[in-house]
Amino acid sequence: xxxxxxxxxxxxxxxxxxxxxxxxxxxxxxxxxxxxxxxxxxxxxxxxxxxxxxxxxxxxxxxxxxxxxxxxxxxxxxxxxxxxxxxxxxxxxxxxxxxxxxxxxxxxxxxxxxxxxxxxxxxxxxxxxxxxxxxxxxxxxxxxxxxxxxxxxxxxxxxxxxxxxxxxxxxxxxxxxxxxxxxxxxxxxxxxxxxxxxxxxxxxxxxxxxxxxxxxxxxxxxxxxxxxxxxxxxxxxxxxxxxxxxxxxxxxxxxxxxxxxxxxxxxxxxxxxxxxxxxxxxxxxxxxxxxxxxxxxxxxxxxxxxxxxxxxxxxxxxxxxxxxxxxxxxxxxx
Numbered sequence: 408x409x410x411x412x413x414x415x416x417x418x419x420x421x422x423x424x425x426x427x428x429x430x431x432x433x434x435x436x437x438x439x440x441x442x443x444x445x446x447x448x449x450x451x452x453x454x455x456x457x458x459x460x461x462x463x464x465x466x467x468x469x470x471x472x473x474x475x476x477x478x479x480x481x482x483x484x485x486x487x488x489x490x491x492x493x494x495x496x497x498x499x500x501x502x503x504x505x506x507x508x509x510x511x512x513x514x515x516x517x518x519x520x521x522x523x524x525x526x527x528x529x530x531x532x533x534x535x536x537x538x539x540x541x542x543x544x545x546x547x548x549x550x551x552x553x554x555x556x557x558x559x560x561x562x563x564x565x566x567x568x569x570x571x572x573x574x575x576x577x578x579x580x581x582x583x584x585x586x587x588x589x590x591x592x593x594x595x596x597x598x599x600x601x602x603x604x605x606x607x608x609x610x611x612x613x614x615x616x617x618x619x620x621x622x623x624x625x626x627x628x629x630x631x632x633x634x635x636x637x638x639x640x641x642x643x644x645x646x647x648x649x650x651x652x653x654x655x656x657x658x659x660x661x662x663x664x665x666x667x668x669x670x671x672x673x674x675x676x677x678x679x680x681x682x683x684x685x686x687x688x689x690x691x692x693x694x695x696x697x698x699x700x701x702x703x704x705x706x707x708x709x710x711x712x713x714x715x716x717x718x719x720x721x722x723x724x725x726x727x728x729x730x731x732x733x734x735x736x737x738x739x740x741x
């Protein structure tokens with residue numbers, strides 16, 4: 408099974424070199440690695456040559472992670488693409504585990520290991536809900552849950568847990584994901600980061616990254632996964648990568664949130680596969696978030712949520728306008 412790694416990057420030279428060193432040590436030999444760079448701090452030929460186990464193509468593109476990914480995917484000569492964020496740490500046996508799973512489940516559209524990030528000084532792939540009050544708020548406003556539910560054993564707590572167990576891992580009518588089942592050797596989700604995933608090239612050609620989205624590609628995975636033959640990602644519990652969350656060239660959280668809502672609303676309107684997502688419930692979820700940030704007196708996030716709410720309510724989504732008029736890169740601002 409031949410695999411091409413595709414790595415979009417922009418002015419994160421140190422992170423890319425660290426990632427290439429990880430891939431150079433991989434026990435599963437990649438056919439090629441395609442780095443698509445949109446930054447000014449470029450890799451030198453001597454730095455590329457240092458990775459003796461890798462055949463590296465070094466391409467350039469404009470500042471757009473979606474354009475960069477699409478260019479790398481089209482240039483790949485393998486049937487499988489390892490989509491690879493530029494700030495992750497990949498253990499040597501990671502690809503071996505993903506390939507072994509694909510051989511058992513050959514029809515899978517995408518497979519990933521756990522995408523670990525630091526939370527409260529610990530590496531984790533989930534954010535458990537331990538407060539019944541918080542769970543009730545998330546339930547009422549159809550907001551996202553990305554972790555197991557551990558809220559006690561009262562009658563009401565048990566009923567809430569049963570409700571989410573019946574729903575399983577899903578996308579709500581508001582558009583936000585609920586991932587509460589992380590059990591077994593692997594779990595299946597309708598949405599997950601593709602930043603360390605193996606995906607058939609054909610699916611990525613048929614459902615490319617949307618180049619209307621901002622240069623950081625916030626919310627891009629919604630549109631890509633919606634176009635897969637089966638909107639199911641297999642996530643292995645015995646494989647993982649570390650996401651080091653490089654701060655260079657990273658947006659503020661408020662702008663990330665705003666653009667993520669716009670992307671969700673945009674894909675809701677452009678992808679027939681996401682027709683179950685309803686404008687009313689998306690607005691209702693945003694109202695819940697607005698109340699929460701008001702209670703916390705977080706004026707920065709209040710502004711971001713309010714602007715997203717009005718954009719959705721009055722159909723003033725700049726991504727939608729860009730799609731209709733030019734289908735070119737749009738950069739929403741707060």
